[in-house]
Amino acid sequence: MTNSHEVPTPINVKYFSKGAIVLSFLTLIGLCGYIYRLIVGLDASTNLNNQFPWGIWIAIDVASGVALAAGGFTTALLADVFHKDKYHSLTRPALLTAMLGYTFVVVGLLADLGRYYNVWHPMIPSMWQGNSVLFEVGLCVMIYLNVLYCEFLPILIEKFMGHVNLPGILSRYNSLVESLLRISNRTLYRVLSLFIIAGVVLSCLHQSSLGTLMVIAPYKMHPLWYTPILPLLFLLSAISVGFPMVIFESILSAWSFKLKPETKTLASIAKYTPFLLFCYLSIKLGDLAIRNAFGYLTEINIQSVAFVLEIGIGVILPMVLLFQKSKRHSIKYLFISACCIIFGILVNRINVFLIAYTPPFSNDFYFPSLIEVIVTVGLISGLILIYRFMVIHLPVISVQRVKFNIVTDTPKSKATIKG
Amino acid sequence: MNKDRRKFLKMATATVAAATILPSVSEASLEHCEEDFDNAFGVLVDTTVCIGCRNCELACDRQNELTDHPKSYFMDNTVFDSRRRPSVESYTVVNSSFDSSSTDNKSFGKIQCMHCNHPACVSACIVGALTKCKHGVVSYDAWKCIGCRYCMVACPFQIPAYEYKEALKPRVMKCTFCYDLIHNDKKPACVESCPVEALTFGKRGDLIKHAHVKIEAAPNNYYDHVFGENEIGGTSWMYLANKDFINYDLPKLEEEKIPSLTESIQHGIFKSFLPPLALYGFLGLVMHSIRQDKKKEEENDEQS
Ligand code: SF4
Ligand code: SF4
Numbered sequence: 158m159t160n161s162h163e164v165p166t167p168i169n170v171k172y173f174s175k176g177a178i179v180l181s182f183l184t185l186i187g188l189c190g191y192i193y194r195l196i197v198g199l200d201a202s203t204n205l206n207n208q209f210p211w212g213i214w215i216a217i218d219v220a221s222g223v224a225l226a227a228g229g230f231t232t233a234l235l236a237d238v239f240h241k242d243k244y245h246s247l248t249r250p251a252l253l254t255a256m257l258g259y260t261f262v263v264v265g266l267l268a269d270l271g272r273y274y275n276v277w278h279p280m281i282p283s284m285w286q287g288n289s290v291l292f293e294v295g296l297c298v299m300i301y302l303n304v305l306y307c308e309f310l311p312i313l314i315e316k317f318m319g320h321v322n323l324p325g326i327l328s329r330y331n332s333l334v335e336s337l338l339r340i341s342n343r344t345l346y347r348v349l350s351l352f353i354i355a356g357v358v359l360s361c362l363h364q365s366s367l368g369t370l371m372v373i374a375p376y377k378m379h380p381l382w383y384t385p386i387l388p389l390l391f392l393l394s395a396i397s398v399g400f401p402m403v404i405f406e407s408i409l410s411a412w413s414f415k416l417k418p419e420t421k422t423l424a425s426i427a428k429y430t431p432f433l434l435f436c437y438l439s440i441k442l443g444d445l446a447i448r449n450a451f452g453y454l455t456e457i458n459i460q461s462v463a464f465v466l467e468i469g470i471g472v473i474l475p476m477v478l479l480f481q482k483s484k485r486h487s488i489k490y491l492f493i494s495a496c497c498i499i500f501g502i503l504v505n506r507i508n509v510f511l512i513a514y515t516p517p518f519s520n521d522f523y524f525p526s527l528i529e530v531i532v533t534v535g536l537i538s539g540l541i542l543i544y545r546f547m548v549i550h551l552p553v554i555s556v557q558r559v560k561f562n563i564v565t566d567t568p569k570s571k572a573t574i575k576g
Numbered sequence: 577m578n579k580d581r582r583k584f585l586k587m588a589t590a591t592v593a594a595a596t597i598l599p600s601v602s603e604a605s606l607e608h609c610e611e612d613f614d615n616a617f618g619v620l621v622d623t624t625v626c627i628g629c630r631n632c633e634l635a636c637d638r639q640n641e642l643t644d645h646p647k648s649y650f651m652d653n654t655v656f657d658s659r660r661r662p663s664v665e666s667y668t669v670v671n672s673s674f675d676s677s678s679t680d681n682k683s684f685g686k687i688q689c690m691h692c693n694h695p696a697c698v699s700a701c702i703v704g705a706l707t708k709c710k711h712g713v714v715s716y717d718a719w720k721c722i723g724c725r726y727c728m729v730a731c732p733f734q735i736p737a738y739e740y741k742e743a744l745k746p747r748v749m750k751c752t753f754c755y756d757l758i759h760n761d762k763k764p765a766c767v768e769s770c771p772v773e774a775l776t777f778g779k780r781g782d783l784i785k786h787a788h789v790k791i792e793a794a795p796n797n798y799y800d801h802v803f804g805e806n807e808i809g810g811t812s813w814m815y816l817a818n819k820d821f822i823n824y825d826l827p828k829l830e831e832e833k834i835p836s837l838t839e840s841i842q843h844g845i846f847k848s849f850l851p852p853l854a855l856y857g858f859l860g861l862v863m864h865s866i867r868q869d870k871k872k873e874e875e876n877d878e879q880s
Pocket of ligand 1: 689695736
């Protein structure tokens, strides 16, 4: 029991590492691109056209963003709902990723909307459109984002409770704020499980509905991807990428913050992944077989290559790797498999929303413009930067693990890390 | 397996069972009442009559104040060298049919929004900015629109165009069926302008009858099919031709309504909120029962 008493702590490192500087640069460029888009409109900033109305902002920023934020609800499901306590150390980083991920999905979506200032319209009951899949996705994402913020609140409260120290004349409210924090902390802890379950349900709903989106375009979708079970495939793949995403991040932050990676916990959580991938793969291939669509793989074109890439590197390779216990216990292979799976999901979402989208009457072709690319890159960089900022200042990452140099001489002592 | 666990499993199965039965009960009430499409307005396009004069393009342009192209712009026949699509500058375009082998036997067809009976764009729109009225018109309300362009993804005819060039107030652009004119007992501008009556405006039901009479009267002159009668559940604009309709940029479509699949998935998951609620209840039970078990274990540990 004792070794699970690790506490999430702020990490004490310098913010601006070399990587962070590069990322800040990319974020800045992306921000300029974003502002440029808002000023000049979609035509000057993107390569979208009447035949290809959706581009990488939808396929990557929104669809892949939502899928890759699935670590949040899958980890919560495992650790909080199923009470697998040993994974508790992973829930906060996963929650933070999900929260930031979804926030950036919304930011990315705003760039793509022609009338971004109307983004609140779907929330007005008189404009509800229950037949629209997009409406369901939009509403679920909106609610889920708020649920995520509520789930994250305790972490903020934990940071400030007991240290409220307002500047200047505001300091007379210190004790008031303090007691407010205490009250909200207590109520939040009581209702937190309600939020956690709500998060899981909402995630299942919109992860699958994102797949339903393209079901409305049967005559425009390539048969390798068009199937009525797209929602099921989207849900399964989102669940499959949840833990790999957590592993990926955990290893990356261990590396970036010079912490000892939690090999044991990660190896243990990775054991579910090959089974999930196997389910996903068999349903996906079974569906292809039922629809008699395997023939399309014999044609050599961008679609068949993209499909093989998606399945071969994104699903089969990591599945084979992770089925082997020895590979699961190696940080290197864990990282490689996680990267493959994330790559697979990314390619899958791009495939479904862009590569599979082949409208019959098209003179034009879509390839992302420079602005589209820099905005997407900028958003991802910005997300990582905020993540870094938050784990440095808030109790997110559990540090039972100690700094590399200490661990060798005092393997058993618990590290004391200042908050 | 202890008693609590068993009790919980029973309850869990009950919730799941309830979740699967109840939606099927409430489904009956969801049935849309079939609208009266026979009495909606429609247009029959006879491509064998069309001479490719582009008068309809001009009339549409003027009626909807789309551009200020001079009249001569619409008399330029070189446009037929390429296949055009409707755009923000033209709600309708006339193309010549594909087989350019015999120059003297060229035929033409205009394309525009088909004003589908069960429009995919209307089903897709996130805010209900696109609506189908009982006269058959599919119209667009720019004020509601958020500019997601999902309607463009959904439309099987690839009709809606988008004002990408507008930075602030871009609109979805497509044929309006001259809503204001036909609600004042007038014909749409394009129909009015056609010099050879290639376009016939009327009640959709009558047009279908009329089309079949035409085919029967001159079976050698027509391909025996009225495009739009049954395609994707029927469209308000329908076509006659003497060769495959793909030559007029009309895709091959089944009779299945486009939105029926997504709508049934959607309603299966969502309407009446039961499945999500059942999942919520189920997970709540799991969470609670495992927590109870854990507590007991801990108590036992302490006692021993
Ligand atoms: S043709 Fe396209 S835009 Fe016109 S009603 Fe049908 S789905 Fe909508
Ligand atoms: S672009 Fe406008 S009209 Fe089209 S689906 Fe989106 S909100 Fe509706």
